[in-house]
Amino acid sequence: MVSEKDFIASNLAATPENGNFQWSAPSNIALVKYWGKKAHQIPANPSISFTLNSCKTITNLAFAKKENDGNFSFDLLFEGQPKEDFKPKIQKFLERIAIYCPYLKNYHFTIDTQNTFPHSSGIASSASGMAALAMNIMSLEKTLNPEMTTEYFYQKASFLARLGSGSACRSVKGSVVVWGNHAEMENSSDLFGVEFPAKLHDNFMNFQDTILLVDKGEKQVSSTVGHDLMHNHPFAEQRFAQAHHNLSAIQSVLENGDLEAFIQIVESEALTLHAMMMTSLPYFILMKPNTLEIINKIWKFRNETKIPICFTLDAGANVHVLYPENVREACLQFIKDELVGYCQNGQYICDAIGTGAINIL
Template sequence: MTKTTDFIPQEYTQKLTEKGSFQWSAPSNIALVKYWGKKENQIPANPSISFTLNNCKTITKLEFEPKKSTSKDFAFDLFLDGKPKEDFKPKMQKFFERIEVYLPFLKDYHFTISTENTFPHSSGIASSASGMGAMAVNFMSIEKLFNPEMTEEYFWQKASFLARLGSGSACRSIKGSVVVWGETESIENSSDLFGVEFLETIHPNFQNYQDTILLVDKGEKVVSSTVGHELMHNHPFAQQRFEQAHDNLARMKQILTDGNLQKFVELVESEALTLHAMMMTSMPYFILMKPNTLEIINKIWKYRQQTDIQVCFTLDAGANVHILYPNNSKDKVLQFIKNELIVYCQNQQYICDEIGIGSFKLN
């Protein structure tokens, strides 16, 4: 079984004195079975499974050069869309501190981080997942220069491990179209330390699965996900919820291999509402859904009943609605979205996405 110490490198075989750069793209992801609540060191309180997205991604270029000074601090500049982004720096500083023991070269270099998202920032799409995912694969590319014998398996596993230390769900944005994070009986080799690819054969019903994201509210959340996770510690229903997530993940494994769309719809919507129920029953309690979120949900239920098209919704920790549906229903569902749902979106904005394959290196 993999331990955290397995990711602390022994002596590197190569010295690196040159400057250089890498550029990677990493996607966002949407959880089908939700993770809510965590232990120390970004360990999830329950397992989760997600679809990796294709179009909503972060592209990050990481330039590095040996430091001229003997300073023992981390040295980095951070740019978002070409402009300095000072308010991101504390989060990045914390990330460097958490991963330093696993990447001992970090204090020897000055890094320039240039990042951009293909989706609007603060649109309620998990940019921390794609952003930290992109940082992790860039750092692993540098480590591979120090250790050229590194195996591909180790590269991807450690990238997911590092990404998790930046943002929990980022470990599900590294590799694979369906990813499981968190140790659970039903998934072989599952781990709390990193995400693992779902290796069962996925039924054709779920290939090219579509996700259209309705941007209901692009403002800052009233309660951050970090605070929300903390509130699970003394939550009256926490234990039952954690057990339910294990059961639901086992059920989702069966659904994805059998191709039962009706059961998929029921489980995904139930999980989304359970996530928000945990927020509404924590102390202090809070609601992240907006009136328009509920309007959209009701419209989806009505449309599904009238047409028998297996379209469903899921929610992250926010007001926006992800509409999931099979590729063969795409034209009809998009027409429904344009006719009936965009009126509930901020500035009528929505993003069309689909299942992707994870992060990749750009030339």
């Protein structure tokens, strides 16, 4: 079984003076939600997500040798402009991964990052951002240790990404990714995400995700605070047990293509996530009136047309509308006619299942 110690860098033979790498990494949307964590970014329950394709972060990492003075040295640019308020998060990330990547203190880094989706669009960029940065760091490590296997490269990238943002470990590799120990999921781990171990049914190939931007404001509750609210939550243990059960159920569904069962699990998971926030102390309602209007419209449309369209939610007001590719035209027409009016400034993003991080440079 893989342990944290296996990710401490060794056999670093090469010492490049400078260079740069560039990776893109996508956002992802959980079907069975991860909510609640233990120390060191370990999930309280397993989760499974669809990797997105278009909503991604593109990060360029330039590095130059420096004296190892025991400190990290980096400049951070967002869309080419210095972004000082992002720096503390990156500093914290580097401190967390220092034991696994001791070579980082030998270099000065220039991190230049951009998103393909609008900044402050209400789409969480920490998953894609941390995954993209982790991929670049692993490219540097691969240069230092050319013997590294591809499997180790991706496994450690997911491991590092998790230490930046838990769900980032699901944005590294694969169309459907499982994170967290689960008895029935082969090779599943709390330490990194793994590709869904079975063949995905044709119904879920190129599955569509239209993201309705209901509220583009600052997150009402940070993910860290939200996860912490699960400590001493009166329903926490039942929720964790439910997640294990739902992950077992959705594994069969993704293999057999049962869209009705898929809808039931995914919508129930979304509403459970929000129920946990509503029943925590302090308590929060993260949905907006327009979120509820959209949900009711989707239910009505599905009931009337029998088209297998459904929703899921993150810890916020925006709605991810999920549907198979073969009903794309009808669903998009419905979204334009009935749902876009509930979006802030009529904004929405069309996306679909992707495959994970891509090496650009």
